[in-house]
Amino acid sequence: MTGRVLVLGGTAEARRLAERLVAEGVDVLSSLAGRVADPVLPPGEVRIGGFGGTAGLVAALDGVAALVDATHPFAATMTAHAAAATAATGTPLLRLQRPGWTAQPGDDWRWVDSLEQAATAVAGARSVLLTTGRQGLAAFAGLSAHCVVRSVDPPEPPLPARATVVLARGPFGVEDERALMTAHGVDVVVTKDSGGPMTAAKLTAARELGVPVVLVRRPPLPEGVPVAATVEEAAAWVLRRSGTTRPPATPSRP
Known part of the structure; x- marks a missing residue:
């Protein structure tokens, strides 16, 4: 894989993924929606603001080798735009989404x-x-x-x-x-x-x-999009495609 990786961020996982990839020498562009007045910025290049829907994201994918959607589990509109834009351009897509909570004894x-x-x-x-x-x-x-x-x-x-x-x-x-x-x-x-x-x-x-x-409850994810549950799994997905390393983890499908 040559070219930069676009990370749709705004989450702690997105920041940690950018840190890991930048440390490995990957060209990372992190995109933040701009809804928080003073966001904690990840390393690497950062853009702030929306893309203007699916068409705008399609244009933004020019020169992008892979897209990681690491937005909040409830950012359903952005996740749908990411799935549609990558399908239209043939850009590899991975959804990085932490698992939901599991009730413990005593929870109501x-x-x-x-x-x-x-x-x-x-x-x-x-x-x-x-x-x-x-x-x-x-x-x-x-x-x-x-x-x-x-x-x-x-x-x-x-x-x-x-x-x-x-x-x-x-x-x-x-x-x-x-x-x-x-x-x-x-x-x-x-x-x-x-x-x-x-x-x-x-x-x-x-x-x-x-x-x-x-x-x-969380909104459903688009069908057919591979999902990584951890930053390590997402980093492995990117690094395998860059030829940097060949870790064993494989993203699961929802």
Whole structure:
């Protein structure tokens, strides 16, 4: 493989993948959506902003030898554009996506398929911790419960009428999460199945406090796209194609 690797990023895994590939001498261009005001930038060249849909991404793939979609598990639109653009250009595509969470003994999880269903599920709560990101809060605007909204940047309106906004960047420890829930009398947590250890402390804290968690399921991935569950597996996929190394790991298919 000759040419650069385009990494659609914004996640910790995307940053670690860029670090690994740049260290191996791979020409990496990381693309960030620009939704966070002060993102942690990966090594190598970085572009910030959207592509303008599938057509724009097709144009951006000129000179790109491979694309790794390492966006958030809920960035369904970008993932769909990546699948369509690479299919149109014949560019090799890999999806890097961390596994979802698995319930532990003592967890009280209620699964839903959308933020709207999550809002319905917590309609009778007194105090709700919302950790679903700042862009989907309109689904909860009609709640009468006290809502603790945690976000890296100020959330976009409309917000619930009784909202307390907590601006903070994780990762958070279990003690931090337990203190937050206790201070606000949280009786239910709403989150997305983001997976990974960096945001899992709230699940442990909720289990220890006996607080139920409403979890939004991930959107389905496009059919036929190979998936790597770890940075190491994704790096191996790229490096095999560059001839740099021949590690044994092989991405699985969903």
